[in-house]
Amino acid sequence: MSASRPTSMSPARSGLTSAAKARRTRPRILIAGGGVAALEAALALRALAEERVELELLAPEPQFWYRPLAVVEPFGGGRVHGLELAELASATGAQFTLGALAAVEPAEHIVRTAAGAEIEYDILLVASGARPVAGIDGAFTFRGPADSDAFGKLLAGLAAGTFKCLVFAVPGGVTWPLPLYELALMTARFGEERGLAADLTVVTPEDAPLAIFGAEASAAVAAMLEQRAVTVLTGTYPLRFAEGQVEVAPGEAIAADRVVALAQIDGAPISGLPHDRRGFIPTNEHGRVDGVDEVYAAGDVTAFPVKQGGLAAAQADAVAEAIAAAAGADLEPQPFRPVLRGLLLTGAALTAAEPADAVRVKVDLSSANGGDL
Numbered sequence: 001m002s003a004s005r006p007t008s009m010s011p012a013r014s015g016l017t018s019a020a021k022a023r024r025t026r027p028r029i030l031i032a033g034g035g036v037a038a039l040e041a042a043l044a045l046r047a048l049a050e051e052r053v054e055l056e057l058l059a060p061e062p063q064f065w066y067r068p069l070a071v072v073e074p075f076g077g078g079r080v081h082g083l084e085l086a087e088l089a090s091a092t093g094a095q096f097t098l099g100a101l102a103a104v105e106p107a108e109h110i111v112r113t114a115a116g117a118e119i120e121y122d123i124l125l126v127a128s129g130a131r132p133v134a135g136i137d138g139a140f141t142f143r144g145p146a147d148s149d150a151f152g153k154l155l156a157g158l159a160a161g162t163f164k165c166l167v168f169a170v171p172g173g174v175t176w177p178l179p180l181y182e183l184a185l186m187t188a189r190f191g192e193e194r195g196l197a198a199d200l201t202v203v204t205p206e207d208a209p210l211a212i213f214g215a216e217a218s219a220a221v222a223a224m225l226e227q228r229a230v231t232v233l234t235g236t237y238p239l240r241f242a243e244g245q246v247e248v249a250p251g252e253a254i255a256a257d258r259v260v261a262l263a264q265i266d267g268a269p270i271s272g273l274p275h276d277r278r279g280f281i282p283t284n285e286h287g288r289v290d291g292v293d294e295v296y297a298a299g300d301v302t303a304f305p306v307k308q309g310g311l312a313a314a315q316a317d318a319v320a321e322a323i324a325a326a327a328g329a330d331l332e333p334q335p336f337r338p339v340l341r342g343l344l345l346t347g348a349a350l351t352a353a354e355p356a357d358a359v360r361v362k363v364d365l366s367s368a369n370g371g372d373l
């Protein structure tokens with residue numbers, strides 16, 4: 001894509017005649033979202049476009065939550081504190097507005113919020129994330145910080161001997177299973193430290209544990225699971241949990257006392273923008289929304305199949321480059337390059353800033369040539 005200039009600075013082009021728009025000397029970039037993609041875009045835009053753009057952040061919650069650390073909370077590894085979005089926005093010189101993007105009117109260059117307010121934009125970036133939904137009936141779904149306390153209660157039950165057979169299930173369609181392996185490995189460690197007779201199993205449709213990172217990384221994770229006596233059932237879809245049985249396909253049901261599953265991720269379509277069958281927004285490699293001028297999307301909201309924070313940030317960077325170039329910054333916008341990096345928390349030193357036996361992995365999904373450890 002060649003980044004187009006924000007011609008919407010001319011009021012005649014958009015059809016808007018408001019005095020405010022006519023007075024604007026810089027394009028207004030409206031970023032809908034307050035997660036990884038939105039914040040990365042705001043930071044990158046300010047760095048690349050400097051004072052050439054006005055920034056506004058629109059999000060329905062006043063705080064940013066760093067979800068990857070939610071897995072350590074139940075093990076006493078600290079609390080995930082929400083960071084004030086107004087403060088983060090102000091650090092990038094952006095205005096923060098509380099509200100949910102409900103609809104876009106591309107021809108008018110305005111968005112409508114769920115509360116009915118209208119906000120003008122010259123360029124819109126949609127970074128409103130996806131919807132976590134339960135993927136396995138009867139299982140406890142771990143979605144992030146909101147479920148840390150409930151998982152802590154589950155651990156207390158394991159420690160008290162209320163049950164001992166725990167299955168960790170990756171539902172079909174989950175492309176970022178890493179948090180489930182972290183929970184399984186840390187639960188195994190929790191059991192070892194207390195001398196519990198816990199019986200732990202991971203059930204996953206993957207061909208091998210964390211197969212997305214390639215053979216070498218996957219073998220290292222498999223060895224770690226074996227060392228901690230966690231059984232792994234690969235190539236298996238967990239379907240539902242009832243009466244002490246996990247129904248799976250293919251194969252016989254598995255006995256379990258409790259089942260912990262990751263959430264499946266559904267799209268959350270925005271009226272006025274295109275979306276695929278599952279509700280995700282299709283974009284080109286610079287993040288521009290298919291068929292809609294001056295509207296971009298980044299992160300879990302897009303149709304890119306792997307839903308992961310590092311990739312969300314890389315998409316946001318590609319969008320920021322395209323917008324900064326359009327605003328007159330001297331740079332050649334680079335397309336989104338999907339390099340997947342992971343840090344697997346395994347529970348050796350839960351209170352340390354970076355656990356001693358955390359495993360780092362990296363793979364370039366555009367070449368898909370395996371992972372580095």
Ligand SMILES: Cc1cc2nc3c(=O)[nH]c(=O)nc-3n(C[C@H](O)[C@H](O)[C@H](O)COP(=O)(O)OP(=O)(O)OC[C@H]3O[C@@H](n4cnc5c(N)ncnc54)[C@H](O)[C@@H]3O)c2cc1C
Pocket residue numbers: 032033034035036037038058059060061064067068069070071099100101102127128129130142143144145176178179298299300301307308309310311312343
């Ligand atoms: C338990 C768990 C652990 C994870 N661990 C990792 C990890 O270790 N590494 C990693 O890279 N990824 C991890 N992920 C995935 C990662 O959290 C997501 O891929 C990432 O947060 C996506 O970023 P995003 O900005 O697209 O969406 P989100 O982070 O979901 O942010 C969406 C933002 O948009 C806001 N919003 C929602 N609706 C609207 C609306 N209508 N209008 C405006 N704003 C709206 C939300 O309030 C939120 O601020 C993990 C996920 C989970 C659940």
